Structure formats: structure tokens, C-alpha cells
Amino acid sequence: MQYVPFGKHGFDVSRLGFGCMRLPTKKEEDKTVIDRDVAIAMIRHGIDSGINYVDTAYPYHGGESEIVVGKALKDGYREKVTLTTKLPIWAVNEEKDMNRLLDEQLKKLDVPYVDFYLLHAMNKDRMDKMEAFHYKDFLGQAVKDGRIKRPGFSFHDDHDTFLRILHAYDNWGMAQIQFNYLDDEEQAGEKGLREAGKCGVPLVIMEPLRGGALANPPQNVRDLMEQNPHKRSPVEWAFAYIADYPEVATILSGMSTPEQLEDNLRIFDTLTVNGMSEEDRKFAKELKQAYLSRMPVKCTGCEYCQPCPQGVHIPDIFQAYNSAKMFDQPGRFTHRYADLIEKGFDASQCVQCGACEAACPQHLSIIDWLQTIDKEYRASTKG
Numbered sequence: 001m002q003y004v005p006f007g008k009h010g011f012d013v014s015r016l017g018f019g020c021m022r023l024p025t026k027k028e029e030d031k032t033v034i035d036r037d038v039a040i041a042m043i044r045h046g047i048d049s050g051i052n053y054v055d056t057a058y059p060y061h062g063g064e065s066e067i068v069v070g071k072a073l074k075d076g077y078r079e080k081v082t083l084t085t086k087l088p089i090w091a092v093n094e095e096k097d098m099n100r101l102l103d104e105q106l107k108k109l110d111v112p113y114v115d116f117y118l119l120h121a122m123n124k125d126r127m128d129k130m131e132a133f134h135y136k137d138f139l140g141q142a143v144k145d146g147r148i149k150r151p152g153f154s155f156h157d158d159h160d161t162f163l164r165i166l167h168a169y170d171n172w173g174m175a176q177i178q179f180n181y182l183d184d185e186e187q188a189g190e191k192g193l194r195e196a197g198k199c200g201v202p203l204v205i206m207e208p209l210r211g212g213a214l215a216n217p218p219q220n221v222r223d224l225m226e227q228n229p230h231k232r233s234p235v236e237w238a239f240a241y242i243a244d245y246p247e248v249a250t251i252l253s254g255m256s257t258p259e260q261l262e263d264n265l266r267i268f269d270t271l272t273v274n275g276m277s278e279e280d281r282k283f284a285k286e287l288k289q290a291y292l293s294r295m296p297v298k299c300t301g302c303e304y305c306q307p308c309p310q311g312v313h314i315p316d317i318f319q320a321y322n323s324a325k326m327f328d329q330p331g332r333f334t335h336r337y338a339d340l341i342e343k344g345f346d347a348s349q350c351v352q353c354g355a356c357e358a359a360c361p362q363h364l365s366i367i368d369w370l371q372t373i374d375k376e377y378r379a380s381t382k383g
Contacts, residue, residue: 001050002271005084006249007202009150009173012226013082013250015243016268017053017204018046020069021060022254033063037070042261043072047080049265053250054081055176055204055378058088058105070109078111084204085109086120098138102147116174117148123157123285137170139185143171151174152317155188162188166196174249178207180214181241182283182291205242205251214238218328221290228283236267241284243271282325295322297369298362305356305366313345314356314366321373330380337377347374 005011009049011316024029043054048311056069066085073081085105102117117139119130139151150173155162166175175196177188184190196203209215215235217225225234231241242251255261276284299318306313317340324333340346356366 001265001268004246004249004273005054007174008200009078011082011201012052014052014268015250015271016046016048016051016253016264017250018043018051019206019252019254020056022056022256023061023065023068025061032064034061034064034068036068036148038258039068040072042255042258043069044077045258046255046265047077051265052081053084053107053204055084055252056109057086057118057342058091058101061313062322063108066105066108068335070111073109073111074144082115083109083175084113084116084118085114086118086154087227088120089122089126092129092133095138096131098135099142102142106147112148113147115149116152117142118151118174118176120157122153122161122165124164125160127168130153131168136171138185139171150174157187159187159189159192163195166192166199167202172199172201174202174204176204176206176252176334179203179205179242179248180208180210180238181288182214183207186290188218189314193247194244202249203245203247205248208242208251208253209235209238213327216327217291218294218326221287222292224283224287224290230280235263237284237287238263238282239267240271240276244281246273248273263365291326293374294326294328297322297364299364300362302361304359304361309348309353309355310351311345311348312347312349312356313340313369314370315377316340316345317347317370317373334377334380337373347371 002015004015005156006013009328024035024042026033026035049130054069054073056065058066073083087098091101105116106112119126119135121300142149152172152174153165154176155165156178166172177192179188179193183299193203198312217234225232225237238250241246253264255264297318299315299322301315301319303315305314316336320333320336324330337346351371354367357364
């Protein structure tokens with residue numbers, strides 16, 4: 001296992017972090033029933049093999065993740081790891097809720113403190129909410145009374161919002177962002193990553209495999225990888241790209257099987273900061289372009305077409321369709337489009353008024369695409 005300093009906090013962290021959002025479950029269709037024996041054995045084996053960062057959160061596995069993590073960290077394992085959990089901002093309705101929730105989480109984990117406590121999935125609206133509830137006072141008091149060692153935040157929004165949150169508080173101990181070779185210009189992006197580094201805020205990376213999608217690439221991407229002299233697996237390419245950045249402290253992986261854990265332990269034995277050559281970095285860009293070339297609708301998600309007079313969620317439809325095509329996973333689109341139909345936001349609501357096309361800066365044939373997408377869905381679900 002490779003280790004790096006966790007920013008300026010005075011301790012080293014394993015490059016591989018154990019993310020506890022995708023622990024093994026008893027039933028595939030019910031993610032709330034964790035297979036506790038297997039999960040605990042995996043977490044402990046990971047720690048015995050060098051992982052010293054464990055990451056959970058209030059909603060993971062329907063609230064069960066924190067309980068199972070707490071059990072896994074018994075028998076001396078708690079002292080071997082940096083432990084992180086997160087404040088469920090959506091459950092905060094008044095200031096006192098922040099203390100109540102933290103105390104509840106410490107009880108579930110059965111620990112007196114956590115090393116990092118993050119404001120979970122921060123975006124613009126949640127930052128407004130946290131400011132209204134004086135989050136700095138809460139975090140400062142929780143540090144003072146010893147319930148948390150260091151505050152931080154996890155993030156899902158645009159680059160400007162990331163910078164706003166990053167610079168709003170002088171005592172961030174870390175930031176957690178989504179980052180991989182496909183998302184280097186999305187959300188916080190590489191620019192946000194670099195800015196956090198300048199501010200001395202170490203980064204923990206989530207979704208390095210895009211929810212597992214990068215582990216099973218479509219054929220054109222797989223062909224590229226097979227032609228590369230390194231012969232890295234899809235998972236190795238994804239992790240190596242992120243591990244190259246010196247601003248990154250640890251990379252989370254939500255491991256669901258012992259086999260995934262073993263494969264990751266093998267990969268992270270060799271990944272180092274600045275371990276990618278210039279040719280490797282160029283190749284990662286080629287992989288990204290190979291994925292993007294599969295996107296049929298060149299929608300940028302600017303939302304100039306919104307609101308549609310008929311309530312059609314055009315960017316959501318295009319994003320779902322593009323994602324399914326990009327990863328060659330039609331089932332992803334079927335599920336998401338069915339949800340849009342249920343809410344009355346689907347393409348069948350379009351009356352071809354043309355307001356969207358007049359507003360589109362990309363000059364897309366939106367009406368034709370909506371008809372095509374809706375027909376494809378109806379044909380795929382017949383019978």
C-alpha cells in the first residue's frame with residue numbers, strides 16, 4: 001500500500017480509502033440489509049492489508065452503514081484508521097439538529113469522536129442553509145468539545161460554488177469531490193482540485209470509477225486500452241489517473257465483494273504521485289474522447305431550453321440518453337426515463353412549439369431528438 005501525507009495534518013493516509021456506501025448486501029434488490037459478517041471481514045482485511053481511511057455517512061445503506069462500520073472497528077481496529085462520516089444536511093431543520101444528528105451518528109458508530117465530519121453533498125442551496133444555521137459555530141464547538149477532530153465538506157455542484165465553499169471557511173480539514181478522467185471538467189473539476197491544493201486543503205476523491213461504469217467500458221474504449229503497451233485494466237487506468245495528482249490524499253472505492261477488495265489492494269501497491277508519464281496523461285485524454293464520441297446528443301446541459309412550456313425536462317432526458325449510450329448500458333436509460341414518464345416530464349409531452357430550439361445555443365434539433373428518444377424507449381419496452 002502506498003501512503004502520502006494527509007495535507008498538513010501530521011499523519012499519512014493510504015492512497016486507497018474504504019468507502020462504505022456499497023458494502024455487500026444480503027439481497028441485490030435491497031441495499032439496506034448489509035451482509036454484516038462479510039462486510040466486517042472485508043473492512044478488517046482491508047485495514048490489515050494497509051488501508052487506514054474508512055468513510056461512511058448517515059444515509060448509506062438506509063442508515064445501516066454507520067452501524068456496521070462501528071462494529072467492524074471494534075477489537076482495536078478503530079485506533080488503526082482515520083474515520084469519516086457526514087452531516088445529513090437535508091435532515092437539518094433548525095440549528096440544534098446539527099448537534100442532535102452528530103450525537104446520533106457517534107452513538108451508531110459507537111465511538112466518542114470522528115476524525116473528519118463533513119457537510120454532506122454540499123451545493124449552493126445547502127451552503128445557503130448552512131450559513132443561515134451558523135455552521136461555523138457548530139463545527140467549531142464540536143471540535144472544541146472533542147466530538148470531531150477536523151471539519152470538511154463533500155461536494156456536488158459547479159466549479160464556482162466549489163470555490164465559494166472552499167474560501168468561505170478557514171478551518172476546512174479536507175474536501176471530498178467527485179473526480180475521474182471523465183469528470184475532470186465537471187463539478188469542482190481539475191481547476192477546483194488545484195485550487196484546493198493551493199489553499200492547503202487535502203482532497204479525498206469519490207466516484208473514481210463513476211459508480212463502477214469505468215470498470216466495464218464499451219468496446220471502443222476497451223480496444224484502445226488493449227492497444228496500449230501498459231496493458232492496464234480499466235480499473236487500473238482510472239485509479240492511476242487520479243493517484244497521479246499530488247493534491248489527492250486518498251481515493252475512495254466502494255468495494256462490494258472480497259474480489260474487488262483484493263484487486264484494489266493489488267493495484268494500490270504500486271500507484272504513486274506523479275506516476276503517470278506524459279504519454280499516459282495524453283492517453284487518458286484519448287480514453288475520455290472515446291467515451292464522449294459515443295454521446296449522440298451534443299447537449300451541454302446549459303438549460304437555456306428550460307423551463308419548457310409543457311414541462312418537458314429536456315436536459316435530463318438528453319443526459320440520461322447520452323449516459324446510456326456512452327457506457328453501452330441501455331437499462332440505465334430505461335429506468336431513468338420511466339421515472340420521467342411517471343412525473344410527466346418525458347418527451348411525449350412535447351407539442352413541437354419550437355421554443356427550446358430557438359433558445360438552444362448549440363442549435364440542436366431538439367424536437368427531432370425528443371421524438372427519436374421517446375420512440376426508442378417505447379420500442380424497447382413493448383411486450
